Amino acid sequence: MGYICEYCGEQRSIVYCRSDSACLCLSCDRNIHSANALSQRHSRTLVCERCNSQPAIFRCVEERVSLCQNCDWMAHASSSTCLTHKRQALSCYTGCPSAVELSTIWSFLLGDPSIRDLTCEQGMGSMSITDCQPGDSQHPQVKEKSQDMSSALDEANDLHNLVKSAPFMGSSMPSLDNELHNVELLVGSTNLTWSKVRNSGTKGYDDPFSDDFNMDEVDLSIENYEELFGVSIDNRDRLFKNEDIDDFFGTKDMSTAESSFQGVNAVEGSAVGKVNTVKSACSNAASAESMMSCKTEPPTLCFAMQQSSFSFSNLTGESNAGDNQDCGASSMLSMGEPSWRPPCPESSMPSTSRSDAVLRYKEKKKKRQFDKRVRYVSRKTRAEVRKRVKGRFVKDGDAYDYDPLHQTRSY
């Protein structure tokens, strides 16, 4: 991948469109995404300045570069000096923002001449920072997006119910709370987090997901964390140390744990200086799910991961499970909207509720399609009509005498 816009092939690529999986210059971005209402919904962010092929998630203030998850990890986890670099979570946008609006969400681009040249005269300067401005949720684009996400969020809600029902939740909850004191979350120019929003008691807030999530009832403030879970500070000081992960996975093989937890970068990336202990979190929905379905008390950790994702990350998401940059759990975790419901007064749900939640969760898990993106339709078309024997392609010239009624296992 190069630095060049994949559309015009001339200008330097600036933004990454998740829906199109393309790096575009600002001019092409504007042209393409002002074409129609659907394209306007495409969520875009800056392109990683290291690999130039993935959507940037953070901006390193010290180095003045925008980095994707992988590059951020590689750049900052390797040395202790880099570890302290202040990183700023990058917002996504949709619509066709003007130069001023872009510079509003990405203030560091003010000096970029390519931004200054950007104008949007089609009357569609309807930028929406969908992930970090819940107050803007009345924006039609946000509402539309909320519908697209409802399924995934609903699933996340089920997950939450499962987690919530875990009887051990109250006692062994490893917390991020302490670490949160060290967190400096910079969300572009909109220094806003859900916890703050919740905590501020924004009554008039028209939450797009309220139907499913009863957000009005949710108080997700970090400050109320203890109150939420009835966990003492002492207990919560147990941040994820290696032993915790080992205990969790019943293994000392950190590679296993790490592979299952890839992606915490999204969390730690914004949590300055707390990277030492935890390398990663659920990298994708599947990981999260596997953890959830695990019988060895995974919800404890998962819950913490979710909490951290929601609280720290403002990644938006066009959910793209197949996209390794899209922090995976993204489809359910990093939508920007927390899925919590207020904790039950009792420490655990009734068993029926839990089993119901399990059932719903499994059903949705079955239905869910992991965004397998077909890159070449022509190949797909050909593969679909190609002759097969026991699922395998056969040579065009070969006799096609396969009789499915008399198939025998040849393995």
Add this chain to the structure above:
DNA sequence: GTAGGGATAAGGCCCACAAATCTTA
């Protein structure tokens, strides 16, 4: 409470070949 075995689910592999990409002249 534990072990064993059947049922079920999930993930990965395999195949051929056109298209895409890379290398060399």
Add this chain to the structure above:
DNA sequence: AATAAGATTTGTGGGCCTTATCCCT
């Protein structure tokens, strides 16, 4: 530097196999 030719790699879907998990006895 541009072009052509050849070589190599990639991607596609359905069925089967292996492994893991679930559930019952």
